[in-house]
Amino acid sequence: MLSKFEKDGQIYRKKDSADSRVYHLYLTEAGQQLNAFIEELSNEKVQGLTEHLDTEELQTLIGAMGKITTILEKIVPNEMEEI
Incomplete structure (x- = not known):
């Protein structure tokens, strides 16, 4: 799954400077935009479920x-x- 996100340009990996076995994952600009879009959809869904x-x-x-x-x-x- 992470490889797909990386291939699609949603995240990038960066090695930890203290421990080369460890990678840190970061959202790219495209990943941040997708995250904001998903969060907005989620908020709309919650609003719809709780409005009553x-x-x-x-x-x-x-x-x-x-x-x-x-x-x-x-x-x-x-x-x-x-x-």
Whole structure:
């Protein structure tokens, strides 16, 4: 999957100066544009899914999602820092 993103010009890899076994991944300008587009679509989808909720229901949902995030952070702490 990463190779496809790299081939498509969405990301590039850079070796770590301290450890040559490690590569850091960065978004290219095209990758940043794609990310912004996907984020916008995602926000629109969430808006559509939650527009029928009243304020109390929305607050309950946000609280539950916060609890899920806390649980996931305990299970996979390093991965959640990057999200």
